[in-house]
Amino acid sequence: MLNERQKEAVNHIEWPLLILAGAGAGKTHTLTERVAHLVLKVGIPAESILCVTFTNKAAREMRDRVGQKLGIEYAQVNPYRQSGAPLVGTFHSMGVYFLRLFIDRLWYSKNFVIFDEDDKVRLVKQILADKKIDEKEIPAKQITAIISGAKNEGIGPDGMRRVAQSYVAATAADIYAELEIRMRAMNALDFDDILLKVWELLKLPEVIEYFHRRFAYIMVDEYQDTNEIQYQIVKMLAAHTKNIAVVGDDWQGIYSWRGANIKNILHFERDYPDAKIVKLEQNYRSTKTVIEAANALIKNNREALEKTLWTDNPQGEKIIEIEAGDEKEECREIVKLITDSLEEQQNYRDWAILYRTNAQSRSIEEALISKNIPYRIFGGVKFYERKEVKDILAYLRLLHNRSDRIGFMRIINVPSRKIGEKSLENILGVEDDLGADPITAIRHGVDMGIFTGGLKNVLSSFYLMYESLAETARVNSVVELIESILKQIKYREYLELEYGKEDAENRIDNLKELANLASRYDGMMGGEGLAVFLEDIALITDADRDATGEEVVSLMTVHLAKGLEFTNVVIAGAEDGLFPHSRTLLEPKEMEEERRLMYVALTRAKKRLYITRARERYRFGTYSANPRSKFIRELPVELMESRVIEPKYQFGMGQWKNGSYSGGGLGGASTTESGTGSYDWLGSRPASSGTAAATAARLRNNNPADFVVGVKIKHPQFGVGTIVSLKEDVADIAFTWENKGIKRLNVKIAPIEKIG
Secondary structure, eight states, rough: OOOOOHHHHHHSSSSOOOEEEEETTTTTHHHHHHIIIIIIIIOOGGGGEEESSSHHHHHHHHHHHHHHHHHHHHOOOOOOSSSHHHEEEEHHHHHHHHOOOOOGGGGGOTTTTEEOOOHHHHHHHHHHHHTOOOTTOOHHHHHHHHHHHHHTTOOOHHHHHOOOSSHHHHHHHHHHHHHHHHHTTTTTOOOHHHHHHHHHHHHHHHHHHHHHHSSSEEESSSSSGGGGGHHHHHHTTTTOOOOOOEOOOGGOOOGGTTTTTTTTHHHHHHOOTEEEEEEEEEEEESSOOOHHHHHHTTTTSSSSSOOOOOEEEOOOEEEEEEESSSSSHHHHHHHHHHHHHTTTTTOOEEEEEESGGGGGGGHHHHHHHTTTTEEOOOOSOGGSSHHHHHHHHHHHHHHHHOOOOOHHHHTTTSSSSOOOOHHHHHHHHHHHHHTOHHHHHHHHHHHHHOHEEEEEHHHHHHHHHHHHHHHHHHHHHHHHHHHHHHHOOOOOOHHHHHHHHHHHHHHHHHHHHHHHGGGGGTTTTTTTHHHHEEEHHHHTOGGGGGEEEEEEEEEEEEEHTTTEEEEEEEEEEOOOOBBBBBBGGOHHHHHHHHHHHHHHTTTTEEEEEEEESSSSSETTTTTEEOOHHHHHHTSOOOGGEEEOOOOOOSSSOOOOEEEESSSTTTOOTTTTTOOOOOOOOOOOSSSSSSHHHHHHHSSSOOGGOOOOOOOOOEETTTEEEEEEEEEEEEEEOOOOOOOOOOTEEETTTSSSSSOO
């Protein structure tokens, strides 16, 4: 069944067509019906239709639906022969098809290979080395990112040189030129080359004429996500017949960071003045409450095409805004929503938890695991399985246990120490011969002259570093130990060198979250903090807890949720600075994209929608207040129901009034404290000279006189406990058995608060 607007889109045969399809408005159904109508009713040859989309998943879905309508088994279709089938695929699969036909016109062989990202980075590293350019000065990842951006804009090496305004940009242009020469010599393309070479091919008269004869009808899905080179290819293919139909939703344009240009859909009528516009505004997915809220939110964007979603679905429940005291309480409330729903015969798969940044998943995962709720993180690895987190945990494990051979093998070349496989085999051989741990084997191997030359120097340096860090582990907190590791091995520089600055920043964010978790163990005596921290992490990452079936709660960033739908959706962390992200707060265009991202999040919900936030978030030893997201303030109050989770105990010295917070934390110093000296490894808090000063800026400064035997306290990791013995500043505190029993803490610096 088609509604009237969908029928209008299906029946429009000739000339340009823009289908503005709102969220949940049945665009895939409409596209499928349009293809079937063209072939079965109008008599258009099936092979003259080209349907292009962005993801393999979307392409498979469209092929399945078109195949069912036309009686075609796409598994048997060979596009290089007359197949009697529309060509349906992604931009890049279409591109490869085009190139296999005509790439010899560009002096490549048709049996070209496609390099993946790692292949390309290795080649760029070789070029940098040959040109005597220090990769520490300009990382290969940074160069490849710059070149990729240029290719997506259709810019070649000469064009890059003309617009280069910095040494890095000019160097990237030179590398780009050399990269082209070497890849051509190897008959190789990278992922970006696929469309760039197609664009070059289509400029050749005999090639564009062939495709004009081959494809009379062009359809493009998710048109708002096209970049410049994709836009140019589509425009050239449709130039002859003008029979182009594009489907998209400018309200869901959320990919500018990867080159998408929202103006391509906004300016469609400018490109095709005789275009017909059909708006698919009826939503089949969500309740009236969700749709009305989404409309109200997106209308705050100035740069948007006019439309209004509506639905015949029931009004549904109000949107629940949950205000929790801190992020742990926020996650407990999310888990409670899920467990309570099971009493209503709902399933885990009915739930999705969406968040703005990957780093938010850590506390959510812990809360789910604590209640044995199966979950799966989509589009990425779990927090504790991310490379940068595993690297630092491996260092911590080796410092805690010198015999951890697996941890040693992971970190001995992270960052690279130029220890080859043969040298590593020799080290492990000495370990086996001596029956010793790898650290002891290194020391004896150096002393006994087994390791010589450059390897001896590298291993001597590693041994001294290890012993220095081991001493830090014995007397300092886990956070200080992490800081020392990152500084001594220059891990931030390593990440920037390996992954480029932008990717490195995302990875550093994850390490900030790891340090944030570690700060909960401040004040524990000796190496106990490290031992308990690693024990807790080991339980969290227990493989037996991982979900393998479909009956799981879905966790993902909002970007990855686009195109999906769930019965119940939780949008976590709706606070200014988090969602919307801090870097968008002063940039109107970026704020509009951030609002589109929230629109996408809202419209994933079919029946129930929850938006959660925390009044305070525990970060680096103190609680910081977070304002309510401006996006919540843009939702109609009559559609909202507010639930404020009243804290059982007062966390800080500040006061809440009229939705704002003054005062701060648990007696800790301000995180915006100014000072002189260099920035620490996080690149955020200014550290004064010396570790003690930097530590003092982070740790508590509690008054020990406030803590006596019998007093109840609250700890951010272990919960509520009672002081059972006290000697000077060191207290034995009894927590519940499940929260680790009796712990010995220094009450002066531990993150505790007296509550009774």
